[in-house]
Amino acid sequence: MNIHEYQAKKIFKQFGINVPNGLVAYTPTEAKLAAETVSEFGPWVVKAQIQAGSRDVGKFSDKRAGRKGGIRLSKTLEEVFDNADEMLENLLVTNQTGAKGRLVSRVYIEEYIKTIRKFYLGLVVDWVSASVFLLVAPVSDKDDDDIVKLAIESPETILKINLGLQKEIKNKQLTQIVSFMNMQIELSELKTFLNRMLKLFYTYDATLLEINPIGIAKSGKIWALDAKIVFDESALYRHPEIQKLSDDSEIEERELIASKFGFQYKELESGIGIIVNGDGLALNTINQAKNMGISTACFLNLKGGVDRDKISASIKLIMTNPRVDGIFINILGGFSRCNLIADGIITVADDLGLNIPLVARFEGTNKDEATDILKKSGLPLSIAEDTTQGLQLIKEAIAEDL
Amino acid sequence: MSVLVNKKLKVLVQGITGAQASFHVQRALKYGTNIVAGVAPNKKETSYLGLPLFGTVQEAKEKTGANASIVFVPAKYAKSAILEAIKAELELVVVITSGIPVRDMMEIKHELLHSSTTLIGPNTPGIITPNEAYMGIFPDNIHKSGDIGIVSRSSTLTYEVVLEINKIGFGESTVVGLGDDFIIGTSFVEIIKKFNSDKNTKAIVLIGGIGGNYETEAADFYAKLSKKKTTIALILDDPTPLSDNKGLAPEIICRGITSSMDKKRILQNSGMIVVDNISALKSELLKL
Numbered sequence: 299m300n301i302h303e304y305q306a307k308k309i310f311k312q313f314g315i316n317v318p319n320g321l322v323a324y325t326p327t328e329a330k331l332a333a334e335t336v337s338e339f340g341p342w343v344v345k346a347q348i349q350a351g352s353r354d355v356g357k358f359s360d361k362r363a364g365r366k367g368g369i370r371l372s373k374t375l376e377e378v379f380d381n382a383d384e385m386l387e388n389l390l391v392t393n394q395t396g397a398k399g400r401l402v403s404r405v406y407i408e409e410y411i412k413t414i415r416k417f418y419l420g421l422v423v424d425w426v427s428a429s430v431f432l433l434v435a436p437v438s439d440k441d442d443d444d445i446v447k448l449a450i451e452s453p454e455t456i457l458k459i460n461l462g463l464q465k466e467i468k469n470k471q472l473t474q475i476v477s478f479m480n481m482q483i484e485l486s487e488l489k490t491f492l493n494r495m496l497k498l499f500y501t502y503d504a505t506l507l508e509i510n511p512i513g514i515a516k517s518g519k520i521w522a523l524d525a526k527i528v529f530d531e532s533a534l535y536r537h538p539e540i541q542k543l544s545d546d547s548e549i550e551e552r553e554l555i556a557s558k559f560g561f562q563y564k565e566l567e568s569g570i571g572i573i574v575n576g577d578g579l580a581l582n583t584i585n586q587a588k589n590m591g592i593s594t595a596c597f598l599n600l601k602g603g604v605d606r607d608k609i610s611a612s613i614k615l616i617m618t619n620p621r622v623d624g625i626f627i628n629i630l631g632g633f634s635r636c637n638l639i640a641d642g643i644i645t646v647a648d649d650l651g652l653n654i655p656l657v658a659r660f661e662g663t664n665k666d667e668a669t670d671i672l673k674k675s676g677l678p679l680s681i682a683e684d685t686t687q688g689l690q691l692i693k694e695a696i697a698e699d700l
Numbered sequence: 701m702s703v704l705v706n707k708k709l710k711v712l713v714q715g716i717t718g719a720q721a722s723f724h725v726q727r728a729l730k731y732g733t734n735i736v737a738g739v740a741p742n743k744k745e746t747s748y749l750g751l752p753l754f755g756t757v758q759e760a761k762e763k764t765g766a767n768a769s770i771v772f773v774p775a776k777y778a779k780s781a782i783l784e785a786i787k788a789e790l791e792l793v794v795v796i797t798s799g800i801p802v803r804d805m806m807e808i809k810h811e812l813l814h815s816s817t818t819l820i821g822p823n824t825p826g827i828i829t830p831n832e833a834y835m836g837i838f839p840d841n842i843h844k845s846g847d848i849g850i851v852s853r854s855s856t857l858t859y860e861v862v863l864e865i866n867k868i869g870f871g872e873s874t875v876v877g878l879g880d881d882f883i884i885g886t887s888f889v890e891i892i893k894k895f896n897s898d899k900n901t902k903a904i905v906l907i908g909g910i911g912g913n914y915e916t917e918a919a920d921f922y923a924k925l926s927k928k929k930t931t932i933a934l935i936l937d938d939p940t941p942l943s944d945n946k947g948l949a950p951e952i953i954c955r956g957i958t959s960s961m962d963k964k965r966i967l968q969n970s971g972m973i974v975v976d977n978i979s980a981l982k983s984e985l986l987k988l
Binding site: 420421422424425426429430431433446448449450453456458462503505506508510530532536576578581586589602630631661662684685 | 775804809838839842856857858859860882883917936937950976
């Protein structure tokens with residue numbers, strides 16, 4: 299689960315990590331008021347709050363926002379107002395948002411902290427070694443100095459330290475960081491900072507903690523100028539206070555409905571809607587469809603067991619997508635009796651009527667019974683023996699339907 | 701011969717009284733799996749589904765000689781159940797449970813470093829040696845005995861592969877589902893090693909997952925194998941919506957860029973045959 303920067307910074311503060319004063323604002327007027335509260339004279343930084351990185355090098359889709367990115371230095375209160383006005387209710391596109399971008403519904407107004415040195419810092423769980431890695435890299439203020447780009451093009455400029463399950467940083471690791479970065483810094487200050495980050499990481503079951511950048515002031519004080527935390531969704535039950543921070547406003551409506559049922563739902567182009575019960579099967583069905591000249595509008599992964607209610611809910615959800623012109627249900631090893639799949643389809647037909655072509659393919663117990671029920675229903679649907687036949691049938695049905 | 705699971709293995713089931721566990725245990729018993737005990741702490745009954753029921757893994761092991769366990773315990777309690785099985789020095793532990801917190805798996809994985817237990821999963825359909833035994837939740841009657849060893853990061857895609865290759869006359873020596881969580885107990889390497897020395901396995905099929913770099917690790921290992929069996933890797937192309945997390949810098953730094961394109965190239969360089977769809981996989985099998 300992702301949270302916004304301003305929420306992450308609040309958590310940082312609780313752990314004693316230095317963050318600039320800041321307030322969140324939903325309107326330009328609020329932004330100006332917030333600026334007056336956080337710092338008397340400025341300058342201020344106006345930051346678009348979306349749950350994706352590379353905001354400073356991103357671009358807004360609406361031209362009224364100009365060519366500047368989602369993080370802007372503002373010298374006067376009027377500039378704060380104008381920048382907030384340009385960003386709010388506008389779509390910000392970065393290399394992590396996809397082409398459509400994300401809607402900025404709030405901005406964070408922060409006091410500007412003057413620093414003499416900046417660097418990138420990350421804590422992340424590595425899958426294969428099942429360990430926490432500490433990542434450190436120098437960054438500058440240049441627009442094109444993006445960490446993702448750095449990771450791809452010059453990974454050697456990033457220091458990686460395997461921390462295992464260490465809860466505290468070791469002295470020799472501190473020396474390693476300081477010499478890699480070639481920086482003048484009080485070791486005890488850096489140690490306290492990193493230990494607090496580790497404490498936060500473990501306390502809240504984070505899988506990623508990223509500060510891009512950290513700033514070092516002339517006084518030697520270390521500041522988290524940015525904050526990103528990703529939490530392990532499987533561990534959220536241990537942290538109800540974190541669960542409450544979830545912001546649904548960036549999630550598409552149908553995706554949100556799907557997640558309430560425990561489904562995974564994604565929209566692609568226009569064409570068929572696919573209902574499956576696994577990631578691998580989803581991918582295979584989409585790819586096979588593509589090879590047969592069939593485009594996919596969306597797929598829905600039921601995840602786990604299959605029953606009548608799940609089937610009918612998933613069909614109903616897919617039918618609300620106007621870009622879907624046929625539905626293919628492809629279910630393997632769902633461990634339910636197949637007649638429940640048949641019941642689910644018939645429930646939808648009874649409730650809403652089945653106005654688009656549907657093909658079902660399933661394996662499991664009571665398969666013959668289920669096939670019979672569906673064949674006798676008189677509904678405009680077909681039963682397939684395998685994925686290839688299923689896709690062929692839905693292709694033909696859509697062609698006839700047009 | 702087979703890999704990991706056979707008729708002789710004495711299996712206990714942790715969390716046997718849950719609905720899902722009960723359902724699958726009865727099916728596995730019917731199939732021929734030698735399930736000898738159930739473990740459920742805080743239960744007063746002494747037997748369940750006709751099997752003796754114990755409060756701890758250690759006791760079940762002592763009384764029945766069990767040397768393997770299937771874990772159905774809910775995610776919240778899975779860590780302590782798995783650690784209990786490792787402590788009791790079982791040879792093989794298959795974890796079906798999904799949604800185990802990442803940190804719990806990190807601790808389990810580090811515990812495994814000091815033990816001889818092989819942990820498969822979590823979030824896996826399990827392991828099946830057709831016509832002998834299985835530990836897991838495989839669908840009815842889709843597997844056939846044969847000489848293809850399958851090791852996979854996906855569950856439903858594996859069923860699809862099995863159905864398709866059996867249609868053209870193949871069968872499986874053993875199918876091992878590694879599980880598709882971020883952190884898994886056993887990766888491709890250990891299983892390729894076992895298939896490579898298994899007399900009943902003629903060729904290996906590796907089914908990759910979405911994201912992560914377990915495939916890279918497999919390629920490194922396979923490249924260095926001196927005597928190697930033909931291995932066909934199935935890597936599906938990933939449209940971006942399925943791999944939203946891939947673009948994060950730390951993941952790129954830690955794991956390299958592991959898009960399907962990269963995986964295909966890396967596996968190909970290791971000497972495996974790489975395909976991106978099931979019909980190509982079938983054609984390659986027919987050439988054996």
